[in-house]
Structure formats: structure tokens, C-alpha cells
Amino acid sequence: MSSPGLRERKKQKTRWAIQEHALRLFAQQGYDATTIEQIAEAAEVSPSTFFRYFKTKEDVVIQDRYDEVMAEEIRNAPPDLPPLEVIRASIKATFGTIGPNELEQTLQRARLQFAVPALRMRALDNMQDSIRYLAAPLAERLGRPADDFRCQAFVGACVGALINAIMAWVQHGQKTDDVNALIDEALSVIAEGP
Numbered sequence: 001m002s003s004p005g006l007r008e009r010k011k012q013k014t015r016w017a018i019q020e021h022a023l024r025l026f027a028q029q030g031y032d033a034t035t036i037e038q039i040a041e042a043a044e045v046s047p048s049t050f051f052r053y054f055k056t057k058e059d060v061v062i063q064d065r066y067d068e069v070m071a072e073e074i075r076n077a078p079p080d081l082p083p084l085e086v087i088r089a090s091i092k093a094t095f096g097t098i099g100p101n102e103l104e105q106t107l108q109r110a111r112l113q114f115a116v117p118a119l120r121m122r123a124l125d126n127m128q129d130s131i132r133y134l135a136a137p138l139a140e141r142l143g144r145p146a147d148d149f150r151c152q153a154f155v156g157a158c159v160g161a162l163i164n165a166i167m168a169w170v171q172h173g174q175k176t177d178d179v180n181a182l183i184d185e186a187l188s189v190i191a192e193g194p
Contacts, residue, residue: 012065015053018043022060023108031061031116058122061112067130069094074137083138087158088187090134095180110170127163131156161186 021042025034036057040050054060073090081089098106113119135155136146144151165182172178 011053014043014045014049018045018050018053019060019063020105022057023105023112026061026112027108031112031119056122058119061109061116061119062122062126064106064109066094067133069097071134071137074134074141077141079141083142083154084158084187084191086138086141087134087155088184091158091162091183091187092180095183107170110166114167114170127159131159134159157190158187161190 018039022034022039025038025042034057036050037047039057039060040047043050050060054063070090070093073093074086077086077089113123131152132147135148135152138155139146139148139151142148142151162183165179165186168182169179
């Protein structure tokens with residue numbers, strides 16, 4: 001994966017700073033009670049700058065960098081790996097890039113998504129986008145069109161397993177090892193059945 005240039009790194013830093021301040025405010029005063037203006041002020045940006053990075057308040061919780069990392073991992077996986085192992089390796093590599101602070105933010109974002117109805121709906125939309133985004137490099141590996149139905153169905157099953165693992169992690173675990181073990185178990189169900 002090529003590293004982004006200075007301008008792109010500054011944009012990424014601003015994006016994640018806005019998200020960090022939003023999550024802090026949501027924890028302090030609740031999701032519904034927090035306004036975009038408050039988030040922008042805390043992040044020392046204008047509301048219009050907020051909207052350059054996030055289309056909606058829901059997106060500040062939903063959006064992350066993980067799809068991009070996973071897609072790159074899918075593209076770069078060894079050519080002899082079967083599809084399930086490609087997905088498993090991409091998820092493990094992605095979670096391997098998450099440090100303790102980001103892990104806590106991921107946990108906080110997941111809790112919000114499960115607790116706030118508007119976020120659950122936006123997360124469902126985002127999940128469909130993620131499935132299509134991640135299925136494209138898998139389809140490419142298999143010599144199929146980017147919108148191949150079978151690749152999308154397969155990735156959808158893997159994403160469903162991933163979401164189930166994350167839900168269990170939010171409810172019971174909270175350490176990286178926990179989430180990785182849960183993800184492995186959930187993906188093994190796709191290969192082995194219940």
C-alpha cells in the first residue's frame with residue numbers, strides 16, 4: 001500500500017480529529033444532544049469544513065478507514081489463498097493496524113451504532129456500500145466483473161459474520177484478542193457450518 005502524500009495525510013488527520021471530538025462529545029452529552037456546530041467548534045473547524053468530511057452527523061460515527069485497508073489487503077493477498085482465507089487475512093491485517101486508542105473509539109462507535117436507531121439505519125446503508133467495495137477486489141482476483149453477484153454474496157456473508165462477532169465483542173469482550181478470536185470463530189462458521 002503506497003503511503004499518502006502530505007496533503008492527503010493532513011486531510012486524514014482533520015477527518016479523524018473531527019471524529020474524535022464528536023465521539024468525546026457524544027460520550028459527554030449524548031448523541032442526540034450533540035450538534036454539528038458543537039463538534040465543529042471542538043475540532044476547531046467550521047461547520048462547512050465538517051460537511052466537507054462528513055455528509056451527515058451519522059457519518060461521523062459510521063465512517064472509518066477500514067474498508068480501504070481491507071480492500072488493499074485483498075488486492076495484495078497471496079494469489080494461491082482461497083477466498084475465505086483472503087477475507088480472513090484482510091480482516092486480521094486491518095485489526096492489526098488498530099492501536100489501543102483507536103480500538104476504544106471503534107468500540108464506542110459500535111456501541112453508538114447499536115444503540116441509536118438513526119445510526120443503525122445508516123450503518124445498514126454503509127454495510128451495503130462496504131460489501132460492494134470489498135467484493136470488487138475479490139472479483140478482480142477471481143477474474144470476474146467488479147459487480148459479480150456471487151462475490152458480493154460471499155463478501156456479504158463474511159461481513160455478516162464480522163458484524164455478529166463485533167456485536168458479541170461489544171456485549172462481552174473489549175480486548176483486541178477477544179475481537180480477533182470472535183472474528184475467527186464467526187468466519188469459521190462460513191467454512192464449516194454451525
